[in-house]
Amino acid sequence: MTKYCISFKDIRHTDLASVGGKNASLGEMIRKMTPLGIRVPMGFALTVAAYRAFLKAAELEIPLKDCLDSLDTKKLRNLSEVGRQCRKLILSAEIPDQIRQEVLESYQGLGKKKSVAARSSATAEDLPTASFAGQHDSFLNIKGAKALLEAVRNCYASLFNDRAIKYRLDNGFDHMEVGLSVSVQNMVRSDKGSAGVAFTMDPESGLDKVVYLTSAWGLGELVVQGAVNPDEFYLFKPSLIKGLPYPLLQKKLGAKEHKMIFSKDTKNPVKRISTTAREKQQFSLDEADVIQLGKWCLEIEKLYQTPMDIEWAKDGKTGELNIVQARPETVHTKKAPTLKSYRLKSKESPLCIGKAVGKAIATGKVAIVNSLADASKVKMGDIIVADSTNPDWNALLRKAVCIVTNKGGRTSHASIVARELGIHAVVGCGNATEKLKDGQIVTVSCADGDEGKVYDGKLPFEVEEIALENLKDTKTNAMLILADPGSAFQLAMYPQQGVGLLRMEFIISTSIRVHPMALVNFEELMESNEKKAIQAITSDYEDKELYFVEKLASSVGLVAAAFYPKEVIVRMSDFKSNEYKDLIGGKYFEPEEENPMLGFRGASRYYHEMYREGFGLECRAMKRVREEMGLDNVKLMIPFCRTPEEGKKVLACMQSFGLERGKNHLEVYMMVEIPSNIILAKSFADLFDGFSIGTNDLTQLILGVDRDSALVSGLFDENNPAVKEMLESVIRDVKGKGKKIGLCGQAPSDYPEFAGFLVSMGIDSISFNADALITGIGNIQKAENLV
Template structure:
């Protein structure tokens, strides 16, 4: 006797042909994950055999095939008509009595009038080669046998959605070979809690050493649809695996404007309501739950042995977490040996800003799309602008050169489709449909890290294709100079050997924005515009100092994780006093100097009473990165240290803040950028573990040339014999003391002979800006191959 229903607990991954990809995955997880303490809601599958029997008894197979065969595969002009005809056949056919009885019996085993999720599960779904994500329908908060049977039939009909028909065509699946199972699963009451999506890699770059997780209040459908801008989190996999105290790399709050909850009036099972003011500002997931989910994601990825796309939910009543779906991630299976880089030299203020999906720039004509009725407006190469996108739009989205939406995060439908189509998108702008007009020509850039920006008009930009296959690793380490943590995962794909210089100042000025002493002395500050601005930025922090520590640690942590286990050398803050004054509250704590370039900067600040407590916040953040987050590939570097005595004071100060050279493998480097650093190199080498030559500062101080002065800038030259002699001396003296030394600067990529000179001197590493890295590597290769 044919079984039309089967409990999830009896399903194996080998049952894909009888229960579809989604249900086979759920059964396998319940069997393998439950013993590990991972909750997967129980339920049952209505088998593919039931679907086949439904078609056979109603003699629908031949009519469906004839209708699908009538599809114009070249133009798809009759796709809506074909899909509508197929769905009408399904909706007008009753489910056979025997199948109805079996579904009802299995449903009653779950509990009388139990709320369930009813999800389509196709035999061609959740495969490594094609996800079919969003192609078939799901129905939530279904109660009672009658509503359940209707939901099952609606799932059957969704096999013939326009988008599903086209997806099968695009991926080479025969329409009649694909069968549909239906999963019936306990509903997690996340309408009173939160839910979201997790990827076991970064969905943008494919970087696989993190878990990327999104979360919002209410049912997870809002996150999947892109109807809400969710909270975003990154966790570091090695730290999760080692159960270190703080594996969370980054937390970014989302607007979370609305949530989907159970309806109580009985007419519709669900409704969308605004979130409260508190819900908008609070994170929708506690850190302990976030870490728990991260660990579960690692186990699920281990089970499937491939990166995974996982849906989770938190029951607001019981507080329990559950995994409700898991499928293989399909976009980043192959890593290209070619990278395309983009650079826009001149750009105005953007019209709107959102989250970047992809790493490209494009110009085109705006088409505002509100529904499928606007499909005829979209031409090849247009930029689709919408509130949110819908799975029904997949066909028209293929015509677009990029997508811009008001709502959604990086796990929304628009983001997933953009990645699959190989185009970029800016999601979650909030005001795109207001700021942009039909027919307007705009330029959309996702080439500047985390943010995507839309500019008015057709702007100019540069594109470079970087071929990585012919770049062999050099003996002289080629490293990167970085400032923006949002570009870390992308930059880690480059053929580099670590980060030779991570500038802390960019992070402080963009992610923190507040002078550290204004946070230390917040309670003593008089009421002012600056104090109100500080309060607004730090409202989530009762301890204002913790705002600085957490923000800085998160940004540094993202870079260190991206390049782990390769070394990341973090230069402690090197603002000049005039630059520090530009930070919020800075004018209360900074002196006014005639020549800040040679004034209160670098090492001299760290132990001085005017800044010592601010430096303490920097040290606390670095201690958190190394010891709590487990990123011990971070090395620290002291800039502008004028004399060995000053070096001793800085090291003593760092030790007082918990950063002791040699303890827990901590290495502390020093910048070489003052002639005294060269002359007294051996004395400095007794204090520090390594050195990095800052060629710009060193050259200007050797030649007495202000590199920022247009009048004398022509005299600035790293190839000057005086500069080269000083470089040769410091490399020689440092190497004699058995310490490592590198150089950060533009000259080795611009001038092959300069790179050759450094290689000849035996320098250990050369660090380049990202746009100069490939040229620099080639110059090193030429020098080493002499």
């Protein structure tokens, strides 16, 4: 006699054809994961043979086939009607007695009054090539024999949901060949706890160095359905494997507006309710549980030898974590990364012309911004037009699809921020705020050489994706300049040798927002709106300093993890005093300076009593990244260090905060951006492990040109003989000392001859903004005679 119910503990992966992918996976995990201490709720599978026997006993095969054969497979105009008729056939049929009896016996074997989940498990489900996830229905908090049998029949009917029918068509599966098993599994009381989903890779970019975990209050169904904004966590796999103290890279609080809980209504055994204000403000999973789940996820990935999509639940009564499902991750397709090339298809007369930043084209509505008072009128996707931009506009500029300014050159604030945000800009137009009007639809193109142009109306353009997989390796390392940690996972897929410059300031201004000294001295701050704002931002932190340390460590850690084990050179904060003043609480701690560019910035701040404790927070964060999170690929870089004596003071200050050069392989680099750095290069080389040339500051200080002044911006030229002679000198002296030296800037991508000059001098690396990386690599290849 055919056996229709099989306990999970008796199921092997070889039973996929008889119990479907979901049940085969559960059986395999119970056998192999339980001995490792990983809890998987017990249950049983109702086999595909039972489904076939059900169809045969009710004589449904031919009616179902006839109904499905009537489907308009081209335009699917009758899909809803065909699906409805198929489900009606299923729901009107009786389950054979033998199947009923086995289901009830197996259910009783799970324990008295057990609440179970009944889930569909198709034979073509949870496979590496096709997951079928979410195509069929699940039924939760099922109690009693009658309710369970009804749930089984509903699972069978869900094989003919409209979405499941279409999915089979799209993936080339025969409707009648796909069989359905039903998973009957003990419910975890996560209605009183939390639940969610974990991926053993980043599902967006495909980065395989992280575990990405989501969590929300109540049953996990709302998370699986995407019906709630969950809490999010990223864990670093190598640190999990090593058992380091803090493998948690980042955590983000989700809104968690609703949760699903058990209901006493037998017709509706679960219900959706609103979460409380307290639940919304609390993480639904503590860090210890996040780390435990991360370790379990790695064991499951190791078992399957492929990235996994894992559902978990925490019992609110017992506090125990459970894995309730696991399937191969199939959503993300590992295509070779590409870059986009844009081309305008029509040639109109532009309204404005300026310098191009980036290579993209975009269409949108004009929003003219004179100050932050205009912030409310800027909508997502707008084109921000301004006389110039300021650092305190960074949050506002995130809404823009591109930026247009009257003033500024390609190293102005608008240009730098546009690159950091991955958008394009046209700067230095002179008349943009006069020529353009609020609400006007315009097309902004930076795809035509060095000139950026603004056109009236929506113009047609085309986008071509450029594959990156065929680029040759170069002797001179091509690295990235990066500011926004949110782009790190995607950029790590590009052909690069790490991050030559990670700007700390962007992280502080956008993620932290509070002046570090205002956190150090929070209790002493006078009562004010600023203090109230800091209290609101840091409400989860009794220790206000820890807020800064954790936020900064989290952001830097994400970048370092994305590029691991390649080096990530983090430049310690390089705000000018006027920029620091724009941080919340900054006005209490910053001096008034007439020329902040040459004032209290960079190295001079770090050991000074006015900022030393703030620098200490930066050091604590970097120590955490390297030692607790395990990201020892992070190197640190000191900006605007005027003299060797100042360099010694900074290194001593860092050591007092636990960052000792050479300890735990810590390397400390220095920016070359002041003529004294070049003249005294050999002395600086005795103090630091490597150097990075910052062409923007260096060029303006060698030539005496204010790079933000439109009046003299034409004199700003990295190709000037004076600049190149200084570069030749510093590269020669640093290399002579056996130290590494690289360069960060636009010139090697804008000017092939400049890249050729650097390569001929034997520079170790050149760092580019993401939009200039491919052009820059091409210029290096030409210089190295690789093309």
